[in-house]
Amino acid sequence: MPKVDRRILKTQEALKKAVIELMYEKNFDDITIQDISDRANVSRGTIYLHYMDKYDLLDKLIENHIHELRNICVSTADMDFINGTLVCTEYLEHNYSFFSMMLASKGAPYFRNRFLDFLIEEFRNEIDVTKGKNQGLDEDVIVRFVASSYVGVVEWWCKNDKPIPHHVLAEQLGILLERNL
Amino acid sequence: MPKVDRRILKTQEALKKAVIELMYEKNFDDITIQDISDRANVSRGTIYLHYMDKYDLLDKLIENHIHELRNICVSTADMDFINGTLVCTEYLEHNYSFFSMMLASKGAPYFRNRFLDFLIEEFRNEIDVTKGKNQGLDEDVIVRFVASSYVGVVEWWCKNDKPIPHHVLAEQLGILLERNL
DNA sequence: CACGATCTGTTAAGTAATGAACAGATACTA
DNA sequence: TAGTATCTGTTCATTACTTAACAGATCGTG
Numbered sequence: 001m002p003k004v005d006r007r008i009l010k011t012q013e014a015l016k017k018a019v020i021e022l023m024y025e026k027n028f029d030d031i032t033i034q035d036i037s038d039r040a041n042v043s044r045g046t047i048y049l050h051y052m053d054k055y056d057l058l059d060k061l062i063e064n065h066i067h068e069l070r071n072i073c074v075s076t077a078d079m080d081f082i083n084g085t086l087v088c089t090e091y092l093e094h095n096y097s098f099f100s101m102m103l104a105s106k107g108a109p110y111f112r113n114r115f116l117d118f119l120i121e122e123f124r125n126e127i128d129v130t131k132g133k134n135q136g137l138d139e140d141v142i143v144r145f146v147a148s149s150y151v152g153v154v155e156w157w158c159k160n161d162k163p164i165p166h167h168v169l170a171e172q173l174g175i176l177l178e179r180n181l
Numbered sequence: 182m183p184k185v186d187r188r189i190l191k192t193q194e195a196l197k198k199a200v201i202e203l204m205y206e207k208n209f210d211d212i213t214i215q216d217i218s219d220r221a222n223v224s225r226g227t228i229y230l231h232y233m234d235k236y237d238l239l240d241k242l243i244e245n246h247i248h249e250l251r252n253i254c255v256s257t258a259d260m261d262f263i264n265g266t267l268v269c270t271e272y273l274e275h276n277y278s279f280f281s282m283m284l285a286s287k288g289a290p291y292f293r294n295r296f297l298d299f300l301i302e303e304f305r306n307e308i309d310v311t312k313g314k315n316q317g318l319d320e321d322v323i324v325r326f327v328a329s330s331y332v333g334v335v336e337w338w339c340k341n342d343k344p345i346p347h348h349v350l351a352e353q354l355g356i357l358l359e360r361n362l
Numbered sequence: 363c364a365c366g367a368t369c370t371g372t373t374a375a376g377t378a379a380t381g382a383a384c385a386g387a388t389a390c391t392a
Numbered sequence: 393t394a395g396t397a398t399c400t401g402t403t404c405a406t407t408a409c410t411t412a413a414c415a416g417a418t419c420g421t422g
Binding site for chain 4: 364365367369371373374375377378380381385386387389391392
Binding site for chain 1: 410
């Protein structure tokens with residue numbers, strides 16, 4: 001790892017934080033590059049040193065989180081579903097402002113789909129339709145079934161402002177995943 | 182005003198914030214330049230672009246706040262004591278982490294004295310021993326009397342974790358100042 | 363429609379911050 | 393005591409960010 005300059009990390013952090021904050025306040029399409037640079041306290045031109053435009057910035061922001069989740073899946077591959085999911089919900093908890101904004105706000109179907117695709121891809125590695133409880137079922141069907149329910153539950157959790165602690169969420173989701181995979 | 186580069190403001194902000202945070206955790210003498218640069222997420226060498234050493238940094242930090250308080254005194258010169266003091270306590274409230282750290286921590290007599298000197302200087306402008314209720318009193322005595330009591334009350338307020346809202350503090354201090362000046 | 367205002371994306375020149383290195387100071391400890 | 397480790401203050405070349413300016417796009421309003 002070539003170790004990136006801390007200035008790069010700082011401005012990118014500031015920009016991402018600014019976007020999240022602004023998305024709480026207005027629709028993404030109504031957010032201007034100037035809004036973002038003002039909020040992040042960064043020169044407007046600097047944004048273009050890192051991103052093509054505001055859509056690219058949002059993209060990278062989303063992609064980062066998906067990437068992190070993917071890493072978590074790799075590192076928890078040998079855990080059971082409850083403990084593996086616990087690591088995931090810890091990540092959700094820790095980045096709650098992002099996920100709740102992306103899932104609870106009306107105008108963000110883009111992330112929901114991106115999240116769903118990621119989960120489908122992950123669960124496809126878990127499923128085995130040649131033996132066990134899912135023998136004979138269609139892989140596409142069962143994968144889609146589980147991924148959709150997972151997104152739905154996380155959506156519910158975010159939209160309702162964390163009605164249960166994240167570790168309880170992990171436990172319950174873990175049980176349900178265990179039952180279906 | 183030549184308008185300073187926002188990078189300068191950002192690093193100075195980060196450094197000041199870092200010092201305040203660290204002073205909650207340990208004695209100022211035990212804080213190293215490295216601690217500060219690490220906490221502020223700034224390169225160590227950068228500190229020396231702005232300050233001579235950590236004592237200079239602390240000095241400037243204190244001086245900034247005294248300077249702001251002085252400006253407040255100028256801008257409130259034509260208000261009565263209650264409303265004028267309200268603007269001051271708003272400033273205390275807004276920078277509570279700084280003032281409480283500086284006044285409530287054991288090892289910070291330096292700021293207390295700096296604050297006292299500032300108040301003496303300010304009250305000297307207010308006092309008139311040639312007429313009114315203080316006619317015949319010694320200027321040094323009355324100025325010192327009022328300034329000491331002011332510091333004492335603010336110290337009490339900080340050490341006891343804001344036992345009353347700042348505007349109540351302002352009102353009561355205003356009455357007491359009115360009575361003595 | 364024309365207008366003023368605002369936003370965009372890009373450029374250029376200047377400035378601040380960076381990481382890495384350095385010798386010297388100070389402190390711990392074996 | 394020597395040896396190790398950490399901190400300091402400074403330097404240097406490189407990089408990222410800054411401001412200011414620019415023309416062109418978009419938008420709402422008279």
